[in-house]
Amino acid sequence: MSEAEDFARLMRELKERGGLSYGVLARRLHTSTSTLHRYCNGEALPAEFAVVDRFARACGASAAEAVDLHRAWLLADARRRAGAAAPTPVPEPAPEAVPEPQVPEPQVPEPPVPAVAAERAVLVVAPAAVGEPVVRPSWYRRRAAVVVAAGLAAGAVAVALLAVTGPERGTPQAGAGAGAGTGAGTQGPAGSGPAAGTPSADGAAPSEPATGPAPPSAASQGPATAPAPSSSPPPAAAPGQAPAAPLRAAVRSHVWAAGCDHAYLSERGPAAVPPPPVEADAPAWASAQRAVHAGNQIVEATLHGTGGGAVVLEGLEVRVAARRTPPAWNVYQMSQGCGGGITPAVFAVNLDAPRPLARPVAGNDAGNRLPAPSFPMRVSAAEPVVLRVAAATTGCDCDWSLDLRWSSPAGSGTLRIDDGGRSLRTSAATGRPVYGYAVEQGRWSR
Template sequence: MGEAENFARLMRELKERAGLSYGALARRLHTSTSTLHRYCNGDALPAEFAVVDRFARACGGSPAEAVDLHRAWLLADARRRAGGEPAPAPALETQAVLEPEPEPEPEPEPVVVVAPAPEPAAAVGSRPGPGPLPRGPWYRRRAVVVAAAGATAGAVAVALLAVAGPELRAPRTGAGAGAGPTAPSAPGSGPASAPVATATGAPQPTAPGGGSAPGPVPPAASPPVTATATASAPHAAPVVPLKAAVRTHVWAAGCDHAYLAERGPGSVPPPPVEADAPAWASAQRAVHAGTQIVEVTLHGTGGGAVVLEDMEVRVAARRTPPAWNVYQMSQGCGGGLTPAVFAVNLDAPRPLARPVAGNDAGKALPAPSFPLRVSAAEPVVLRVEAVTTGCDCDWSLDLRWTGPSGSGTLRIDDGGRPLRTSAATGRPVYGYALEQGRWAR
């Protein structure tokens, strides 16, 4: 079954399960019945995934089904753009294949074949033919490792590894890979994982002292990507296809916010405007009091689309809130817009990013939800509102993404440092009195 036929099949299954006619779905999607019929029959493919996303929502599809439909559309779209050229498919595990006489066939990417060393006639029986390469829903790895197979050819396999050099001995990612250098996991994140790319592009440091088996060590300049479902040499690791612009001093309605600072009111300057808040807070060594709003604008860096699958909250440290003063940036403000956000309770044992609907002058704004599609032409803005009433917390966000080049995790923090939000319950609260030109309680 081709990519377009598989995509059309998934659309038909969602439509039949929902029990909706083509006419009813076309009205909901603001498109024609004939166009929708062609999509479901595989005669045409939507030019943008937005139509497919609305289709999945209208049919009541689950987030997992939306991701499957998105992947099928990406493969079909890639094949269409290539003029019928097969879309790349992934290899979840490097497979040992011996090809004594490979037949030439057109391939979209070059295949690296390592020739076996001369072997004694008595040690080799009949050679197995080429086996099928493992396929997956995303992409094809560039390197194919050739090795000896079978219990009777064990000595020949050792000779092949000696001739092929370190390329065949490159460590694989996954539970079955040999021991090698690993990056430490964040507190509470479970088993250790590969390095995480940050929003600023800097990799997280690796703890020293990790043991490793003989094998090549990736160079320090390798792209900081978590490639959890691929096995490849270091030079073939996918690059991060996303860029993030992070605002960590976002005020509610552009005026309502509070900071916690150790200085007394007589030595604290007047409150700034929102745009000058980062410099003001840095000069006062102030931290966010009770609530912190973080706004992340993401866009793709390549020609393809990327799927944001989930967002995880990482709390790196919890301390007793300092006994400092609270400085309110405004005596009260408001507006008709309450944006939809991901709400985070930092006091929870395992904080989650919970979608919350918004309101715009009485009109409901739908709660944000994953998966989300991001490309260079279609940026996505995520708004996260974290609150605490009991801790001085260091925290960050991990965005899990999947794209045609692989998958990974993008770290969202404060320029390479953790975000910091502290509870302010029971602390002295000061507001700025404009008529008096000073802070007052």
């Protein structure tokens, strides 16, 4: 069975188990039904891995199945590239018989053959006897070039598979060190803990927790957008410092359910609060009202790789920096009720738990189940990943953040996801006065 046929077989098995039609899958993959049918029959191969990744998620593939599908696509793609690069042999006219000189041809050292290609070269070309003049026809050099190209393609597949699976745990990583940071992330060997001053993984409050409601910090004026990803590798770290994280995150901390449903807590009275904004203007509106998220908060992080290789996202850790008594403020609803046909799959976080976890929850698209997100995930400069986290509380005024664990062939570490360098803040709103905006009257009312 060829590499392309093996890849098509895995696609068919996932599709049959997922129980989705070609039409439904094609819409989710943003492609045509006929193209998807050709992929599953082995008549065509996706040009980019992004299509393969979306297909695996739509069919509810496990992490191991997604890796197997990715490996099969890499092998099939390498075979396709090697076939396209190999020149078509052109028959040449037989050379006229010319008496050959008796002087042996000088030996010209040939370029080194990659390790992967060397094996194949031994099977193709027999060494000349000692002292025998080496006379190589013109077709020899063309065949040697094809052997070298095949070896390079096989080597590229091995490197790509290493980027997908990530380095083995326990293997020392060059340049890896321990540390903590915000935005740029922390780097260190897998399993290293946070630096001093960082909250513990169980989310417990600091040794001297705050008592009573604290004045809210100014909300972010917009999404915390990192610099655009670059195709060049990250700069080398100075001696004694950890390498830069190969990831950049664009964080949106004011995401409303269905684009309209959300609530904020504010100590101001309804007469002093302006009408609710649209979602895009929510950060500035909340900052001006000194408002905090009421009851729940959705955070969305779009991740891009900053180097030429792939990075494996391994998991999310929730860190609660402080727990306070919720303030007795008013609740302001941004909408009187709305709904959408799509409920995205998210990582749900219960901030009231002693050790909050990011729990995968499936979504819904007009009655069709959307698979719950799962780690590991693969991200690169050309293939971004969007993480959506929905946090909720009914009993605390919480300062919290997320640590995203990553690994790559160059090292491993964590990337901090927060509100532009500040902790995210979500407060319980149970039992507080709730106001909705009456458009016809132009004011807030209960």
